[in-house]
Amino acid sequence: MGFLAGKRILILGVASKLSIASGIAAAMHREGAEIALTYQNDKLKDRVSKFAGGWDSNRVFPCDVTNDQQIQDLFSGLAERWDGLDGIVHCLAYAPGHELEGNYIDVTTREGFLTAHEISSYSFGALAQAGRELMQGRNGCLLTLSYLGAVRSLPHYNVMGLAKASLEANVRYLASSLGPEGTRVNAISAGPIRTLAASGIKGFRKMLSYNAQQTPLRRNVTIDEVGNAGAFLCSDLASGISGEILYVDGGFNTTAMGSLQDDERE
Ligand code: NAD
Ligand code: 0WE
Numbered sequence: 001m002g003f004l005a006g007k008r009i010l011i012l013g014v015a016s017k018l019s020i021a022s023g024i025a026a027a028m029h030r031e032g033a034e035i036a037l038t039y040q041n042d043k044l045k046d047r048v049s050k051f052a053g054g055w056d057s058n059r060v061f062p063c064d065v066t067n068d069q070q071i072q073d074l075f076s077g078l079a080e081r082w083d084g085l086d087g088i089v090h091c092l093a094y095a096p097g098h099e100l101e102g103n104y105i106d107v108t109t110r111e112g113f114l115t116a117h118e119i120s121s122y123s124f125g126a127l128a129q130a131g132r133e134l135m136q137g138r139n140g141c142l143l144t145l146s147y148l149g150a151v152r153s154l155p156h157y158n159v160m161g162l163a164k165a166s167l168e169a170n171v172r173y174l175a176s177s178l179g180p181e182g183t184r185v186n187a188i189s190a191g192p193i194r195t196l197a198a199s200g201i202k203g204f205r206k207m208l209s210y211n212a213q214q215t216p217l218r219r220n221v222t223i224d225e226v227g228n229a230g231a232f233l234c235s236d237l238a239s240g241i242s243g244e245i246l247y248v249d250g251g252f253n254t255t256a257m258g259s260l261q262d263d264e265r266e
Contacts (some may be wrong), residue, residue: 002032003235008082010074010131012038012063013091013145014048018195020145021091022051023223027231029055033087036078038063040092065092065123075130085134087234088127090144093120093197095160101202104158113159120163124170128178128185135183141234142174142185145226146245148253150189156201168245175243184242186233191221191249214258216251 009028013021014037025035036059039048045062052060059081063074078085095116099107124144149157150164168187175185192211198204212220229248232238247253 002030003237004028004231005032007033007086007234008036008084009033009087009089009234010036010038010078010085011089011091012065012127013089014039014051015044015196016047017051018193018223019091020190020193020195020223020226021089023225023227024089024091024143024230025051025055025227027224027227028234031231031235033231033234034082035059036061036081038074040064065119065126068126071126071130075134079134082134084136084138085131085140086138087141087143088131088135089230089234090124090127090142092123093145093160093163095120095158095163097200099159100156100200102156102158104153108159113162116159116163117166120160121166121170124167125174128174132178132181136181139182139236139239140184141238142178142183143230143233144171144187146171146187146189147192148189148247148249152253156203171245172243179242184233184238186238186241186244186246188226188229188233189245189247189249189253190226191215191252193221193223193226195223211252214252214255215249216255218259219250221248221250 011021011025029035035055035057037048037052038061039045049060061074061077063070096112099112128142146164146168149161150168171185171187192208208220226248
């Protein structure tokens with residue numbers, strides 16, 4: 001029996017088979033969880049429904065997180081299918097593309113800042129609020145996805161770094177708020193992975209190869225590795241872990257001076 005047997009988990013952010021949300025859904029399904037998925041817009045509806053079928057699920061709901069009504073409707077719809085919910089996995093982020101290119105000071109606008117923070121951080125708490133009642137009394141778990149740009153500055157990540165910093169603070173405040181109800185709240189800070197969101201980033205291929213070279217494991221991580229860590233964090237195996245940011249990055253964040261040792265004879 002899988003370590004998520006009997007758990008009912010809502011996953012937001014599947015857009016393609018490369019999505020981190022897809023890696024998490026696959027791992028959770030493998031470990032015996034029942035899955036529900038959302039899609040951002042009608043363009044994604046059929047695709048996400050097909051993925052759901054592959055994970056033995058016909059629970060698929062629209063949810064653009066900028067829309068309060070859609071967030072409410074998501075949980076009313078879910079309540080018609082499930083009498084309780086054990087987990088919410090938040091796998092989404094957005095900033096206007098032109099703000100993820102160039103020098104931070106030159107490209108950041110009030111509007112881009114607000115959009116990035118609304119979609120990438122505020123939405124996590126909004127889902128926690130709307131899902132709270134369904135999660136009562138089940139030792140549930142909330143999970144989100146962050147990136148190192150929350151705590152280090154790096155080229156081009158720009159306003160997304162601020163939004164991820166806010167998201168990580170959101171994890172800690174939600175963990176304090178919901179801990180007394182038994183709900184745990186955590187994030188995975190993943191290393192860079194080629195997904196739809198990442199393919200929109202200029203120079204991403206170069207970043208991937210630099211990252212692999214400078215990482216203790218000398219390679220990039222996969223959505224399956226992030227998926228396994230996500231399944232663990234949402235399971236009772238992680239019952240003592242809350243408010244935590246777990247790095248799944250091959251060790252990249254723990255080093256300095258890069259891989260200088262590889263050419264130390266020069
Ligand atoms: P992806 O493109 O597969 O997923 C991004 C998702 O965000 C899509 O499903 C999209 O529909 C959704 N989304 C965007 N705006 C939305 C809105 N208004 N309402 C609802 N959904 C919306 O890319 P991904 O890389 O799998 O991204 C998932 C998460 O992982 C993001 O939070 C991202 O910041 C994080 N992350 C990605 C990487 C990476 O290198 N790919 C590394 C660390 C963290
Ligand atoms: O969080 C992310 C990317 C999220 C993202 C991606 C896009 C591309 C398309 C948010 N908004 C948009 N808007 C778009 O219009 N990552 C962790 C992946 C990523 O993005 C980078 C990175 C890494 C890593 C951008 C610059 C530098 C590094």
